[in-house]
Amino acid sequence: GENVEQHPSTLSVQEGDSAVIKCTYSDSASNYFPWYKQELGKRPQLIIDIRSNVGEKKDQRIAVTLNKTAKHFSLHITETQPEDSAVYFCAALNTGFQKLVFGTGTRLLVSP
Amino acid sequence: NAGVTQTPKFQVLKTGQSMTLQCAQDMNHEYMSWYRQDPGMGLRLIHYSVGAGITDQGEVPNGYNVSRSTTEDFPLRLLSAAPSQTSVYFCASSYSPTGGTEAFFGQGTRLTVV
Numbered sequence: 001g002e003n004v005e006q007h008p009s010t011l012s013v014q015e016g017d018s019a020v021i022k023c024t025y026s027d028s029a030s031n032y033f034p035w036y037k038q039e040l041g042k043r044p045q046l047i048i049d050i051r052s053n054v055g056e057k058k059d060q061r062i063a064v065t066l067n068k069t070a071k072h073f074s075l076h077i078t079e080t081q082p083e084d085s086a087v088y089f090c091a092a093l094n095t096g097f098q099k100l101v102f103g104t105g106t107r108l109l110v111s112p
Numbered sequence: 113n114a115g116v117t118q119t120p121k122f123q124v125l126k127t128g129q130s131m132t133l134q135c136a137q138d139m140n141h142e143y144m145s146w147y148r149q150d151p152g153m154g155l156r157l158i159h160y161s162v163g164a165g166i167t168d169q170g171e172v173p174n175g176y177n178v179s180r181s182t183t184e185d186f187p188l189r190l191l192s193a194a195p196s197q198t199s200v201y202f203c204a205s206s207y208s209p210t211g212g213t214e215a216f217f218g219q220g221t222r223l224t225v226v
Contacts, residue, residue, distance in 0.1 A: 001171070006154070009152070031212070032212040034214070034215070036215075042219075043202065043217040043218065043219050043220055044155070044202070044217050045217070046214045046215065049214070051212075089154060089155060091155075093210075093212055095208075095210040095212040096210075098143070098160065098162055098168070098210050099157055099160065099170060099171075100145065100157065100215065101157065101171070102147075102154045102155040102156070102157075103154055104152060104153060104154040105152075105154045
């Protein structure tokens with residue numbers, strides 16, 4: 001089955017810096033890659049997703065890149081703000097097998 | 113719009129007790145799933161369903177049962193609670209029957225087994 005590895009487990013940056021979180025997946029047939037943000041004590045919420053027919057997607061300060069050959073995808077946050085502090089999860093889905101598998105999460109801390 | 117509603121929010125069980133975690137969604141989503149969240153281990157899939165009457169196992173199904181008699185409801189049953197099942201449980205739903213669209217999560221159930 002699918003296995004998703006996520007790094008780093010914790011990331012501390014200064015406000016205004018960029019943050020990058022990386023994930024690798026094992027199933028070459030996976031075709032949907034969402035990213036979720038979970039604030040302390042809250043439920044995970046989708047922030048951006050990408051499908052396997054696209055190499056990059058941007059939404060304001062966040063972007064996701066996908067390298068199908070290397071089977072890895074990354075989340076990029078620019079001009080970080082304290083409210084970006086949260087746990088971020090990547091995930092991968094093979095829509096044929098219908099199991100959305102998550103990485104272990106990255107705790108991002110943005111210091112003012 | 114309620115979205116995905118889970119009950120209860122907190123629960124303490126004794127080892128060996130059984131209970132049902134409730135999950136209901138009002139978005140007419142076909143795909144529903146249950147995850148458990150443990151520190152350092154992310155969200156692990158327990159069971160999922162692609163429509164009423166259809167369920168399947170995820171990564172960590174042992175000790176849990178599910179059923180899907182209606183589109184709206186997807187309860188998770190713990191058959192005989194064990195301390196290893198202490199966790200935060202999330203129910204999620206999405207529009208696509210294959211799961212390839214945004215998953216909406218419930219607010220979570222924090223379960224402690226003593």
